[in-house]
Amino acid sequence: MTENVTQAIAVRDNGPAAQIEQYRDEYAALMPSHVNPDQWVRMAVGAIRGDVKLVQAAQNDIGAFLRELRTAARLGLEPGTEQFYLTPRKTKGRVVIKGIVGYQGIVELIYRAGAVSSVIVEVVRTHDTFRYVIGRDGKPVHEIDWFGDDRGDMVGVYAYAVMKDGATSKVVVLNRRQVMEAKAKSDSRNSEYSPWNTNEESMWLKTAVRRLAKWVPTSAEYMREQLRAQAEVAGELTGSASAPLPPQPSVELDDEDDGPIDGELEPEGGWPDVAQPGTAA
Structure with a gap:
């Protein structure tokens, strides 16, 4: 009996949740300064413990799971939420964890840049009233009978941002056909776990806000320029326009992939080797 309990504890301690706790410091080192590492870790642990399918998928490839969390940590997005989905994905015959940046995650990156005061992204349904003429209207008029x-069915989606100087960004308007074309480019569209099948409205919203992100500053590009401008004002750049700045994530927002939206950024000294379940860390 004692031996069985000991074995059960060993298995539990090598599980996905325990691995997250083990690499807490490495994740914390990647996070933007405004993110609370303790809260982030609690959310990650809660997300994986709250879903049996996620636990199994993570156990199938614990290294892949931890790498997906690394992307969420670097972007400063909350794992297991509409900022950063954790979804099972079948790859090479087995189900593993895939991280997907959600529409709220992209909105967060836009806000974090500091250039916008609000981001509006909404789905239009059959019984709504929607009016927008390019060149005439500054922004759409969308009337909804909330009661x-x-x-009705979703027929379109739109997104725009109000900048801090009061100007309105480009307005992105997509009809159903355009959204379905974006869906067709997703390699996960046929997966039962894909947000396209589990939370379709959120993916309509994401399709629009990804297009919007091409027209407004996102955290990487905007903050890089802000840092340079601040340094110039403070006299910290000695006339060199190419002086190095702290590394910033590079955000790519194309429509062809619903996975993580930027490249890797390794912590100083590299990422530690990840122990597989049942092995020593």
Whole structure:
């Protein structure tokens, strides 16, 4: 009996949640300064413990799971939420964890840049009233009967930002056909775990806000320029326009992939080797 309990504890301690705790400091080193590492780790642990399918997928390839969390940590997004989905994904015959940046995650990156005061992204349904003429209207007029029993099917989606100087960004408007074209480019569209199948409205919103992100500053590009400008004002750059700045994540927002939206950024000294379940860390 004692031996069985000891074995059960060993298995538990090598599970995905324990691995997150083990690499807490490495994740914390990647996070933007405004993110609370303790809260982030609690959310990650809670997300994996709250879903049996996620636990199994993570155990199938614990290294892949921890690498997906690394992307969430570097972006400063909350894992297991609409900022950063954790979804099972079948790869080479087995189910593993895939991290997917959600529409709220992209909105967060836009806000974090500091150039916008608000981001509006909404789905338009059959019984809504929607008016927008390019060149005439500054922004769409979208009227919704909030007390109606049924707004109807989704027929379109739009997104725009109000900048801090009061200007309105480019307005992105997509109809159903355009959203379906974006969906067709997703390699996960046929997966039962894909947000396209589990939370379709959020993916319509994401399709629009990804397009919007091409027209407004995102955290990487905008903050890099802000840092340079601040340094110039402070006299910290000695006339060299190419003086090095702290590394910033590079955000790519194309429509062809619903996975992580930027490249890797290794912590100083590299990422530690990840122990597989049942092995020593």
